[in-house]
Amino acid sequence: MRPFKISVIVFLTVCSVLFLLSACGKEQGKLKGKQGEVSSQLNPVLSIQQRSDGIDVLAVLENHSNHMVTLSFNSSKMFDVTIMDSSNKEVFRHSKGKNYEKKQEDVHIKAGASHIWKTKWELSAASRKAGIYRVSATFLPHEISPGSLKTERLSVEEVLTLQGGSEEKENKSFRNIHFSGKDGTYKVSGQARVFEGTFVYSVSDGHNIFVEKNEQIVEGGPDWAPFLFEVHLKKEDLPINGTLMLELFYYSPKNGKKSDTLSVPLQTFK
Incomplete structure (x- = not known):
């Protein structure tokens, strides 16, 4: 009988230890999860x-x-x-x-x-x-x-x-910028002096670019040449609260980066 009792006692002791280890492991897992949740907030x-x-x-x-x-x-x-x-x-x-x-x-x-x-x-x-x-x-x-x-x-x-001051309408490559229109339809004119007579204009709200197109003028720099183009946006693209910005620039032939960017606010929506 004595060997049997000893076996039972050993068995129960091992079960108790395993149970405690399992419980501790689960509790630590909960703590780790809890820490991650707190940190992620x-x-x-x-x-x-x-x-x-x-x-x-x-x-x-x-x-x-x-x-x-x-x-x-x-x-x-x-x-x-x-x-x-x-x-x-x-x-x-x-x-x-x-x-x-x-x-x-x-x-x-x-x-x-x-x-x-x-x-x-x-x-x-x-x-x-x-x-x-x-x-x-x-x-x-x-x-x-x-x-x-x-x-x-x-x-x-x-x-x-x-938005800059109202006088800011020129840089080394663009000048005499004028625009008119509202609610997605705008007419833009001015003068440009750019390499090979090509520049780019884009319209965005800071998050989405709605238009980006190349524009060709009659002659390249160093002479100034006039330009005129129209912008047409879909009604659903107009921001509910924000500003539509027009950017005039050209891509540098040296490094392909945007150069001489001139930004003009077309319309602010509130």
Whole structure:
């Protein structure tokens, strides 16, 4: 009987250990899942405000979870903001020319709350160039608790449609730009001085390009030559709230990139 009792006791002990290990494994799995869920509910947002002295950019992280989230940084450089024009040229970078200190710093974001970082693209009215720009913000923590950086989308991008002064209607390749019309039908005229007398015009709302066409003038540079064309958009393509921008440019024969872009707001819809 004694060997039998010992076997039963050993069997029950092994079962108990296996049960506890299984339970612990499940609990750890739940915790890992929970951490990922908390971490994935950090939502990056950009708020862009045009002012008389420049462009204010608010880079925001919203905590949509029901837990406090801690972001740990190993530098005073916690975020960066870049602004690119339609030719993919960088016109502003928040971190440019700044010296950052190497130090450990934590940012705590309570459940349902947010943390805001601010920067400004200083731009006078005289130097403001109309066009469509891409504003990007990137957040730079080296650790998130609870959660994992792998589950995060710690960057966000928005489109900025910038309107210049009314006097801004020329550059080295285009001048004397005039346009008329509304609600999808526009007539555009002016003068161009471009390589081989060919340039491109496009119309977009910052998200979608509705028209992009080549235009041929009677002669190429260095002489100025007149042009006239009409733009026709479908009614369903017109933005409910936004600006239609006309861009005049040419593709450089040297590198194939957009050159001498002149942007003109055709119509703003509200």
